[in-house]
Amino acid sequence: MSERLWIYPLIAVAAYIALSVYVLWTGHPHEDAYILYIFSENFAAGEGISYFKGGPPAEGATDFLWMIALGVLTYAGIDVALAATILNGVGVGILVFALSLFLPLRQLGNRLSHVIMLGVAVIVILSPITEASLAGFSTGLYSGIIALFLYIIYRNNDNLNLLIPFIGLVLGLFRPDGVIIGVSGALVGLLNSYKNEGLNVYLKSSAICFVLGCFYFFWRYNYFGSLLPLPLYVKGSSSDLLPGLASHFKWVGQSAFLVIMAMLAIFLSNNRRNIVLMITPVLLLFFFLSFATLSQNVSYRLQAPGTVAVLVLATLFVSYCLASKSKNKKLSVVMLGLYVFSILQYLDDTVDYVHYAQGGAYINSFPFYLKDYASSSTVSGLTEAGRFAYWLPGEKYDLVGLNTKKTAIEGASPQYISKLDPDLLFMHHAGTAEFSNVCNNKKWCQITSEELFSSIEAEKAGVWDEYNYGVKRAPLAIFDFLGSSKNRFDYYVMYYEGGFNHFYALKKSGEIENFQFEKALSKSFQDKNGRSYLDLKNAF
Structure with missing residues (x-):
């Protein structure tokens, strides 16, 4: 990133942290975010991973790495909610940076690049990802990591592909649904490495991650005494056939204009194969989530990987409209209109959530x-x-x-x-x-x-x-x-x-x-x- 474009990820970080501190100063985190804060503070206090001091080990904190990271910062003397603000701020900055990697900035020129990067920062700050992060969840940092993961799959570079199993492991340790994205993404990486004749090295890195993953599951089973995090037992207990499907449709409605941009990107792209492989892990996640009861789904945080994918595809659509040799003015007008409507839709939702957080219940x-x-x-x-x-x-x-x-x-x-x-x-x-x-x-x-x-x-x-x-x-x-x-x-x-x-x-x-x-x-x-x-x- 050149021509001072690095400033826009930093702007996103600063804007998010300022907004998050404002919410904490005038309101409260979400009810369910407090649950993970309990585990992080107990971990920081030397009580282990437990729901109350002196209580038995319990894996109610499904966001394992997030819980550990908050616990470390809490142990260092930072308030747990402010620690979440810092980590999510970093994640929002990573997300803006990752989206910039999908833009042909040199082709766009200096002035247009600045305009587009500002637009990227604004849409991220107003997105459901930020909204869920303001509630106190791990969505910002998680989404930033997913955006980098999708970029590496999209680029299909042998050297970068070696990172896929490691980032996939991190996603799996970060959230349970990250296992689906991590494993399916690793299989996509395997396919790309086979075609690129980089299979042997890729298999070695995958083997290392597999061993590390097995070690973690062996440890957690011995520590917690259960195969799955406790919320997964609860969310999988619905008698409905596809209890999560309705939530998916509502998520599409919340991001309708960006979804249209994403669909246009797939239709118009000359690199459709890489796009399909890139979004395959997210599509698989949505498939499996359809069979789960999506409780605690504040601001559609469980569909956050889908929001990241839509933002990525919308960014590719912007690239097609503004950087292609045969620029289509009508299509560019459509792109601008969809972006403006997305901003207005997201702004309304974010303002509503801030008011909810300040509700004074x-x-x-x-x-x-x-x-x-x-x-x-x-x-x-x-x-x-x-x-x-x-x-x-x-x-x-x-x-x-x-x-x-x-x-x-x-x-x-x-x-x-x-x-x-x-x-x-x-x-x-x-x-x-x-x-x-x-x-x-x-x-x-x-x-x-x-x-x-x-x-x-x-x-x-x-x-x-x-x-x-x-x-x-x-x-x-x-x-x-x-x-x-x-x-x-x-x-x-x-x-x-x-x-x-x-x-x-x-x-x-x-x-x-x-x-x-x-x-x-x-x-x-x-x-x-x-x-x-x-x-x-x-x-x-």
């Missing part, structure tokens, strides 16, 4: 205030396993199963909850109950046993064992447990995201007393206490 600060009344011996059973578990001390058990092995594999049951003997149960009832008429226009209220059990949908009462999917099974198991534990708990419902969706059961003889719970709850619903993440952490 009570749950952002409630566990922070409640932690003063809990201790290391407090036992909590949760279906919302992020913010609450992050702030509250004690033993935490994820009844959905994303972070607790027992419920991930066997599912929650009233008997299991009884053995936990929880001081506190907290859940999103996921539509299994209707509490809209119990609080008389208040934001929260305590309810009686009669009000609780009359609010549970009649056809779902007592049928918790008919559900495999933990999001539905866990609330029903909790209600069944409470039905056999009457007079032992106080019940509360809270207004959250358009309805009374949050439910708490507080043990009357537990560590947290009724008045303490209500005091923390009242503070969290007061606007003056709607404090941001960095305010709560006092990270600056």
Whole structure:
């Protein structure tokens, strides 16, 4: 990269970090991002990879290398969310740089190259990749690595091809779905090396990565005692035939204009073979994701590799329009129009997410205030396993199963909850109950046993064992447990995201007393206490 074009990846890095810090200063990371922060902070504190201090090893953090990287930076004294900001900022810069590699900058000329690179930086900063990164997930760094991976496949250079197995290994260690991209990309590299007569060296590098991968899986099985990360057990439990397919269509809708540019790039390219081989790993990923329940799919982060591929193809389309010898002015106008509409679409989505992060929901600060009344011996059973578990001390058990092995594999049951003997149960009832008429226009209220059990949908009462999917099974198991534990708990419902969706059961003889719970709850619903993440952490 010449003629000072390197400044645009740096602009992207600076813009992302500034926006991310602004979100943390005025709002909060996403609920599910807190889960991985828990594992990273415990790892940094020498507690191993566990969901709570002193807890058993648990692979709830599916982004293994991301969790380790955050843990290292946290150990170095950097706040975990700010560490995520730094790493994702680097990833966004890598993504912009990788996209520039697909541009024939010398043919475009100095002035036009600057204009295009600015456009690349802007579209990346406003993309769903950035949006998911602002939520606190690993999407920015992961996408940057994928972009380099796709470029190497596209270039089909023997020397660069040797990197494919190593980058594929990194992707597999970064995220579980990275295994699909890494393995399929390595097979594409094998095909290209065979045709280029560089097969022997490529096989040697592949063998090294295979041994390293086997060593990792041997270690993780011995450490965690399970073949797969816990969320994969939960997400694979749907009874629907293709539960992920609807999410794919919604993702296409969010990036519709760039998808059109991508399709035009494939149609018009003279290098269609390399393009098809390049996007094959992403297409395979989408195929396999169609069979999974895509929960925790904030800003379509699970389709981020697809967003990267679309950005790459759109960049190739720009190259065709502006750098080809037979420039087509009408096609260039179409290209500019599609780009502008993409910017407007992405801008609207990003602004909406920033407002959501700044929403001031009570749950952002409630566990922070409640932690003063809990201790290391407090036992909590949760279906919302992020913010609450992050702030509250004690033993935490994820009844959905994303972070607790027992419920991930066997599912929650009233008997299991009884053995936990929880001081506190907290859940999103996921539509299994209707509490809209119990609080008389208040934001929260305590309810009686009669009000609780009359609010549970009649056809779902007592049928918790008919559900495999933990999001539905866990609330029903909790209600069944409470039905056999009457007079032992106080019940509360809270207004959250358009309805009374949050439910708490507080043990009357537990560590947290009724008045303490209500005091923390009242503070969290007061606007003056709607404090941001960095305010709560006092990270600056």
